[in-house]
Amino acid sequence: MSAHYYVFSGKAAPLRFFTLHLHLFIIILIISLAGCQKDLDFKYHDIEPLTVIEAELTPEGARVAITLTTPMDEPMDRSRLTDATVTLYDIDEDVRFPLTADNEGYFRNPMPGIAGHDYRLTVERDGNIYQSEARMYPPTEIVSLEFNWINMPYDQVAVLQAQYLDNPAADQECYWVKLYRNGEIYSWHEQDDRGAIDGVATFFTMTSRRDTDEEDDDEVLFDGDVMTFSVCQISKGMHDYLEALQNDSNGPAMFSGPRVLGYFIASSPVSRSITFHPDRIPVFGNF
Numbered sequence: 001m002s003a004h005y006y007v008f009s010g011k012a013a014p015l016r017f018f019t020l021h022l023h024l025f026i027i028i029l030i031i032s033l034a035g036c037q038k039d040l041d042f043k044y045h046d047i048e049p050l051t052v053i054e055a056e057l058t059p060e061g062a063r064v065a066i067t068l069t070t071p072m073d074e075p076m077d078r079s080r081l082t083d084a085t086v087t088l089y090d091i092d093e094d095v096r097f098p099l100t101a102d103n104e105g106y107f108r109n110p111m112p113g114i115a116g117h118d119y120r121l122t123v124e125r126d127g128n129i130y131q132s133e134a135r136m137y138p139p140t141e142i143v144s145l146e147f148n149w150i151n152m153p154y155d156q157v158a159v160l161q162a163q164y165l166d167n168p169a170a171d172q173e174c175y176w177v178k179l180y181r182n183g184e185i186y187s188w189h190e191q192d193d194r195g196a197i198d199g200v201a202t203f204f205t206m207t208s209r210r211d212t213d214e215e216d217d218d219e220v221l222f223d224g225d226v227m228t229f230s231v232c233q234i235s236k237g238m239h240d241y242l243e244a245l246q247n248d249s250n251g252p253a254m255f256s257g258p259r260v261l262g263y264f265i266a267s268s269p270v271s272r273s274i275t276f277h278p279d280r281i282p283v284f285g286n287f
Contacts, residue, residue, distance in 0.1 A: 053130060053255060053262035055121050057113040058232075058269060059139075062088050062099055064107040066123065069261065080105025084125035091118040091133070113266050121264045123255075130257040132264035137233035139268035140175070141165045143200060145229050147207075147276065149283040155211050158221060158281060161204035162229045162272075168199040174239035176265070177203055180228040181221070190234075190242035203231075210278060225276045232267040 049068040056063055066081045082101040088109060089096045099107035113119065115138040123130045143163040149156045166173055173193040179186040186207075193201060208221035221227070234242075237252055241263055244251030254263045 051125060051128075051130070051260045051262075053121075053123055053132075053260060053264070055123075055132070055262070055264040057088065057119055057121075057134070057136065057264075057266040059112045061108060061110040061112060062097070062121075064099055064121070064123070065105070066107070066125065081125070082107075084123055086124075087122045089120040089122065090114070091120060093117070113268075115268065117266075119266050128258045128260075130255040130260045132255045134235065134264050134266040136266040137268060139270045140231060140233060142229065142231065142270055142272045145272045145274050147274065147281045149210065149278075149281050150206075151283065155209045155214065156283065157209055158207045158276070158278070159204050160207050160227060160229070160274075161202065162231075163200055163202050164231055164270075166193045166196040166199055166201045168196065172236055174234050174236055175201075175231050176234045176238070176242065176267075178230040178269075179205070180230065182226055183228075186227070188242075190239050190246070192236075192239060203229075208276075221276045221278075223276065223278055226273050227276060228271050228273040230269050230271040232265075232269040234265055234267060238263060238265055 047069075049070070052067045052069060054065045054067075064086050066084055066086075067078060068081065070077050082105055084107070086099040086107040087096055088099060088111075092114075097109045097111050099109045101107050113136040115136050117136050118133060119136065120131060120133045141164060143165065145160070145162045148159045148161060150159055160179070162177075164175075166175075171193070173196075175191050175193075177189045177191065179188070187205065189203070189205065191201070191203060195201075207227070208219055209215045212220050212222060237254065241251035241254055250261065253260075
């Protein structure tokens with residue numbers, strides 16, 4: 001089973017409030033699913049490899065990975081390149097920070113991002129200059145996280161549901177949600193705040209079937225597995241970029257300069273974890 005998702009935003013009430021709507025959501029989920037991703041895989045056929053820049057600035061500092069696209073008929077190559085010069089510029093403070101490559105091939109600088117500041121990332125490689133700008137977003141707050149079993153015609157399925165705060169005074173806020181299973185990426189999703197009510201958004205996704213023998217290894221959860229929900233605010237452009245990747249498209253260009261793929265975000269992720277205990281999860285739905 002694929003871990004597809006549907007997004008609903010509701011009032012800050014106990015999660016039982018949403019169970020009356022759960023059947024409707026599952027129907028929508030079945031007929032209008034949007035796929036989820038585990039990695040941002042860049043594969044291309046019959047063209048010269050393109051540079052891929054995946055960059056993020058958080059309160060823990062800056063990290064940049066540089067790779068190349070992989071031809072469709074070859075195994076995915078995630079080897080990171082270090083033959084580049086990478087610089088981060090705090091536009092508000094007029095300060096530049098060099099990033100240096102570590103043993104894992106990431107370019108890093110420990111200087112934390114400051115919420116509200118604008119930053120410009122510059123990557124110089126192979127005679128080309130790539131630049132992207134991003135505003136640093138503050139953290140949101142996770143309100144709740146829980147599992148519910150739902151009855152599907154073929155089995156019971158565990159739905160992971162989370163609530164987090166959204167600024168009701170601002171429109172078109174967008175978020176990047178990542179789920180981790182025992183510390184490893186499980187899936188990622190993008191969403192916006194169009195349905196947010198009273199400043200609280202709700203996200204949920206189908207995860208594992210109760211009959212684990214019938215579940216895919218990529219989706220299955222076992223008793224004791226730890227699921228971590230992480231969310232950070234992103235720009236509308238980054239949301240559209242992620243949405244395009246979900247639909248197997250390149251998305252909007254996030255860097256200036258010669259053709260290049262990838263993104264630069266500046267944000268403050270927050271996370272909360274929950275342990276999967278199937279016998280302790282309440283059951284909702286009666287198909």
